[in-house]
Amino acid sequence: MSAPLYVALDTPDMDRAKAIAQRVRNHVGGIKLGLEFFMANGRHGVREMAEVGLPIFLDLKFHDIPNTVAKAIQALRPLEPAILTVHAAGGRAMLEDAKAAAPSGTKVVAVTMLTSLDDRDLVSIGLSPDPHEQVVRLAELAKSAGVDGIVCSGEEVAAAKKAWPHGFFVVPGVRPANGVIGDQKRVVTPRAALDAGASILVVGRPITQAEDPDQAARDIEATL
Numbered sequence: 001m002s003a004p005l006y007v008a009l010d011t012p013d014m015d016r017a018k019a020i021a022q023r024v025r026n027h028v029g030g031i032k033l034g035l036e037f038f039m040a041n042g043r044h045g046v047r048e049m050a051e052v053g054l055p056i057f058l059d060l061k062f063h064d065i066p067n068t069v070a071k072a073i074q075a076l077r078p079l080e081p082a083i084l085t086v087h088a089a090g091g092r093a094m095l096e097d098a099k100a101a102a103p104s105g106t107k108v109v110a111v112t113m114l115t116s117l118d119d120r121d122l123v124s125i126g127l128s129p130d131p132h133e134q135v136v137r138l139a140e141l142a143k144s145a146g147v148d149g150i151v152c153s154g155e156e157v158a159a160a161k162k163a164w165p166h167g168f169f170v171v172p173g174v175r176p177a178n179g180v181i182g183d184q185k186r187v188v189t190p191r192a193a194l195d196a197g198a199s200i201l202v203v204g205r206p207i208t209q210a211e212d213p214d215q216a217a218r219d220i221e222a223t224l
């Protein structure tokens with residue numbers, strides 16, 4: 001079952017992104033392109049990566065006033081990404097306008113609480129120290145604003161799914177057992193994330209920095 005695994009190709013280097021995509025294409029369900037790739041390669045780069053033949057998740061995490069976010073998404077419409085991200089903290093009107101601006105076939109998902117944050121980080125930005133509370137609150141907001149789902153860590157996905165049984169749940173911050181955690185803080189294994197209710201998993205460095213990305217993707221796939 002390869003469909004739920006999206007590989008995050010976080011590199012500014014088009015040749016490297018293409019080479020990894022070609023190596024792992026039979027073991028992943030899609031490709032996530034984020035700010036690092038987009039800043040270097042833009043729309044043209046996204047089109048080129050679409051030639052690999054896998055769904056494209058365009059992760060630009062929009063967070064601005066509703067008009068600016070809507071116009072930015074309208075400008076991306078020709079790319080017809082399978083999934084795109086906005087920050088839930090942009091608020092209801094921004095989420096509604098983002099969904100209205102996106103192509104009908106694009107899932108708009110709202111980032112709740114970045115997986116690189118822990119309870120101390122939440123307090124430092126003036127929020128309640130409980131990630132579950134924060135994620136469930138933002139999941140309810142995203143649901144009522146009419147977007148398709150949320151991004152959260154595998155630690156909160158079960159609670160969020162309870163609040164939104166038919167939502168689409170993207171889980172990054174996923175690490176194979178004994179994997180290098182790096183800058184992530186709320187981390188679970190791919191299997192645990194799926195068992196908790198993830199719709200798709202996002203995995204970057206455990207695949208892209210592996211000596212053999214193809215084997216790393218196969219190893220993760222085998223646990224799903």
Ligand SMILES: O=C(O)c1cc(=O)[nH]c(=O)n1[C@@H]1O[C@H](COP(=O)(O)O)[C@@H](O)[C@H]1O
Nearest residue numbers: 008034113114115151172173202203204205
């Ligand atoms: O929206 C995301 O995809 C995202 C949200 C989040 O809370 N945490 C998170 O890590 N991500 C993205 O998921 C990917 C994780 O990469 P690795 O840590 O290398 O597996 C990166 O591309 C992040 O931008």
